[in-house]
Ligand SMILES: Nc1ncnc2c1ncn2[C@@H]1O[C@H](COP(=O)(O)OP(=O)(O)O)[C@@H](O)[C@H]1O
């Protein structure tokens with residue numbers, strides 16, 4: 513996917529923002545924080561995972577998502593968000 | 603003008619959660635614990651261990667296992683073994699196995715969801731996490747009674763057996779169960795009971811001398827030099843010994859006595875500070891006792907307080923208290939309970955040590971029961987009860 517396509521979705525940007533803030537979260541909770549349903553959340557998580565930005569672990573029925581630490585893209589996104597938030601606080 | 607100077611050097615050393623390096627008179631028990639768990643330092647994956655620690659309040663059960671946990675973790679990490687010591691007070695989780703396990707899991711995954719699965723699944727998840735991170739856990743279940751009371755045999759069975767049936771996987775989770783005495787264990791089924799009962803460490807009540815040693819250690823950690831005389835320590839040890847060899851009470855008295863010394867800017871913790879501290883602690887204990895009384899028990903006790911407040915006497919007859927109680931009932935606009943009922947209240951209150959009763963030697967009308975107040979001023983009691991009763995009204 514092209515970068516403009518990945519970031520064209522408000523929900524995907526919000527997912528990244530949430531994960532940057534809390535580190536790791538299960539799908540239902542991400543959905544709750546986005547204010548959308550489970551299926552929609554899953555779809556966007558899948559896109560971000562296919563891009564290698566996030567990864568997940570399965571624990572029984574629970575999936576926990578987080579940034580993919582080995583991915584330079586993930587690091588870049590985290591840095592970008594951090595710099596953005598920091599600048600806004602100044 | 604003299605400069606204000608606190609007797610304390612470092613109050614945090616008297617905090618209930620502080621774990622000192624040295625535990626006087628518990629080195630034998632600490633060594634025993636180390637022996638029970640020595641396998642962890644060599645072949646942690648081969649087995650798990652279960653130990654029970656029992657003893658009365660303030661015998662050092664919690665601090666002993668915390669000290670052990672810190673020591674063995676340091677030792678294991680030195681050898682490149684990833685070991686976590688996790689101390690959970692079951693009562694804080696209302697004895698709920700799910701919440702207890704969730705706490706352990708959230709050490710590894712802080713935002714782990716709280717809903718949507720059972721305690722048993724959570725236990726499997728915990729083992730999976732430990733496998734993935736190649737980590738071992740010693741889980742201490744402090745105030746284990748509350749877990750047994752709430753969850754019964756099954757929970758304990760799950761904790762002990764689930765990992766045993768995992769084929770060809772390393773053993774991950776060891777348990778230390780802390781409880782006051784072994785009575786509650788009788789409620790468990792025989793096989794669970796026997797898996798727990800193999801290693802028991804019983805902590806004896808501290809003697810007065812042992813309490814002095816413990817207190818002296820804390821004095822040097824927490825107080826400035828020469829601020830706590832030997833007599834003061836001795837008096838505290840005496841009181842703590844008479845309350846069941848309770849080191850917790852001793853340390854609390856030491857701290858409060860220091861506070862009284864500071865409040866009066868004495869620069870030295872005198873025995874009188876200890877006496878003040880003692881009466882304030884008893885007052886706290888009484889307050890929590892009072893809250894549990896029902897309305898008529900409170901009214902009856904208010905009658906007692908009013909009687910002694912308005913009289914120079916040390917003892918009252920039940921008839922005198924009944925009259926005072928009747929007046930109180932009128933004031934609160936409730937119908938007084940019968941004599942038989944009041945007699946029951948009196949039994950209950952004296953069983954709890956809130957009032958005392960004794961039988962008078964020879965009265966003109968034969969033997970009769972006399973009531974008196976131990977250790978509390980009638981004024982304080984009245985104040986406390988009025989407050990509780992008004993809160994109840996609202
Ligand atoms: N042998 C000891 N050495 C130093 N401090 C002790 C010792 N035993 C108990 N204490 C202290 O006394 C208090 C009560 O001990 P604790 O472990 O909470 O008792 P328990 O859990 O048996 O009720 C704590 O502040 C603890 O640090």
Ligand SMILES: [Mg+2]
Nearest residue numbers: 663664665744
């Ligand atoms: Mg304890």
